Amino acid sequence: MPIALFALTLSAFAIGTTEFVIVGLVPTIAESLGVSLPSAGLLVSLYAVGVAVGAPVLTALTGKWNRKAVLLWLMALFIGGNLLAWQAPTYETLIVARLLTGLAHGVFFSIGSTIATSLVAKEKEASAIAIMFTGLTVALVTGVPLGTWIGQSFDWRTTFLAVSLLGIIAWIGSAFLIPGNLKQAQPARLRDQVQVLTHPRLLLVYGITALGYGGTFTTFTYLASILEDISGFSAGAVSLLILAYGLSVAVGNIYGGKLADKLGPIKALTIIFGGLALILAVFYFSAHNSWTALLTILVWGGFAFGNVPGLQVYVVQLAEKYTPKAVDVASGLNIAAFNVGIAIGAWLGGHIVAGLALMDTAWIGAMIVLVALVLTRLSGRLEQQKVAAGTT
Numbered sequence: 001m002p003i004a005l006f007a008l009t010l011s012a013f014a015i016g017t018t019e020f021v022i023v024g025l026v027p028t029i030a031e032s033l034g035v036s037l038p039s040a041g042l043l044v045s046l047y048a049v050g051v052a053v054g055a056p057v058l059t060a061l062t063g064k065w066n067r068k069a070v071l072l073w074l075m076a077l078f079i080g081g082n083l084l085a086w087q088a089p090t091y092e093t094l095i096v097a098r099l100l101t102g103l104a105h106g107v108f109f110s111i112g113s114t115i116a117t118s119l120v121a122k123e124k125e126a127s128a129i130a131i132m133f134t135g136l137t138v139a140l141v142t143g144v145p146l147g148t149w150i151g152q153s154f155d156w157r158t159t160f161l162a163v164s165l166l167g168i169i170a171w172i173g174s175a176f177l178i179p180g181n182l183k184q185a186q187p188a189r190l191r192d193q194v195q196v197l198t199h200p201r202l203l204l205v206y207g208i209t210a211l212g213y214g215g216t217f218t219t220f221t222y223l224a225s226i227l228e229d230i231s232g233f234s235a236g237a238v239s240l241l242i243l244a245y246g247l248s249v250a251v252g253n254i255y256g257g258k259l260a261d262k263l264g265p266i267k268a269l270t271i272i273f274g275g276l277a278l279i280l281a282v283f284y285f286s287a288h289n290s291w292t293a294l295l296t297i298l299v300w301g302g303f304a305f306g307n308v309p310g311l312q313v314y315v316v317q318l319a320e321k322y323t324p325k326a327v328d329v330a331s332g333l334n335i336a337a338f339n340v341g342i343a344i345g346a347w348l349g350g351h352i353v354a355g356l357a358l359m360d361t362a363w364i365g366a367m368i369v370l371v372a373l374v375l376t377r378l379s380g381r382l383e384q385q386k387v388a389a390g391t392t
Contacts, residue, residue: 002120005131007177008112011075012135014170015105017143018082018163019047022098024148024224024242025156027235032156033091037225038350043098044221045346050102051339058107067111068180075174078104079167085160097160106339109133110332113312127257133308134253138246145243148224152235196323196330201382205318206337208375209311212273214341214348215368216304219280219361221346223297226358231293241297248301256306265314266380269307273373276303280366284359308338 022029022043030040062070081101088094116128143166151159196202219226227233227241259268279300286292312334319330345368349361 004178005116005120005128007174008116008132009135009138010173010177011071011108011170012112012132013139013143014075014135014163014166015078015101015108016135016139017147017166018078018101018160019105020139020144021147021151021159021163022047023221024144024238025151025159026222027225027228028151028156029094033094035091036354037222038354039091041221041346041350041353043094044217045343045350046095047098047102047105048339048341048343048346050099051106052102052336052343054103054106058103062107062111066180067115068174068178070111071108071174071178072171074104074108075167075171077101078108079164079171082160082164082167086157086164088157102339106332106335109335113316113331113335114327117313117316124261127261127309131254131257133305133312134250138250142243142246144246145239148242149236149239152239196319196333199322201318201322201379202315202330202333204375204379204382205311205315206333208269208372208379209315209334209337210341210344211368211375212269212276212307212311212341212372213338214343214345215280215365215372216276217342217345218349218352218365218368219283220304221349222353222358222361225353226287226361227293230287230358231290233290233293241294244294245297245301248298249305252302252304252306253308255302257309259306260310260313265310265317266376266383268310269314269376270373270380272303272306272310273369273376276300276307277366277369277373279303280362280369284362284366287359287362311338 026037026040026043029035029043030037033040078101081097081099081104084100085094085097088097112132116132120128143163147159147162150162223242223245224238227238228235233241256268256272259271262268263271279296283293283296283300286296312331315334316327316331319327323330345365348364352361352364
């Protein structure tokens, strides 16, 4: 694989750490700032809102810019947002910081996905995207547990300082490793961008992405609280458990990419969504025992992010077919859809925690993923009908 892919992975690692570390810090931030658990969980949703806005809007606005220059400016914004979080005196300031870093995140993964696929042969596109997104999963394996430990041992603000330093390292890596003459498509016209927003086949995939990813976050946002309050683990043990979860996520992400390359996105997503819905339903029961909880989150991690490569390469393939002049924008909208799912999932999880119980997030999350599975099969059937009719 080209070395530029690993530069993207390095940046994805830094961004993934700041995105997901908040999950391990939700109880700590709630206590420190004197806000409720759902209010602290809302920081996950608001970050995702920043991504959802940044991915399509800023991707379109920066379409004429040099790709490397955009990436470097994005990492600078990312660093600044985390420094603001480090110094945040109030909950409201922390909200602003999360929104800023979310904006950077959205555009990075939007153009990063299309850069990754342009660097490899067509039959390796899903694997290339999986390698880039491995930065997110490695962040779960190392960055998030370490950041959670720093936040619990020192102060949650110190975590964001550490992430800022990580961002500086990623900026340096991008400056040296990513070539300056990256292949760049012609910027999409407004008409092409509108077509991406209104094409029914693409809208269906965006819905699948939001539901399939969001179902996990209905539960995952409150994983630290579940492990402490329901499974009986200490706060210190939670960092190790998130580490174990992240290890299985890393394996599942790579396997998900290989599965999508081998079977195609529809068959791969059918397997992954089916397994994910089942394991979330099992977690509703298994979380009450420490050993079964541990076993369940290990299996859960294997399915949780395995859908990312398949979903992203699927939307790129459909965009190349239906909106070839706006593939970058279509990719950006799918990144937005991932984060709309995160925002809705975390928001819904907060309402479930406030009105029902912590563990109700698990079975409700499973139902959401089942809807994504049904829509995936529908999308596959529509594609087969197109092929049978001899149209594109």
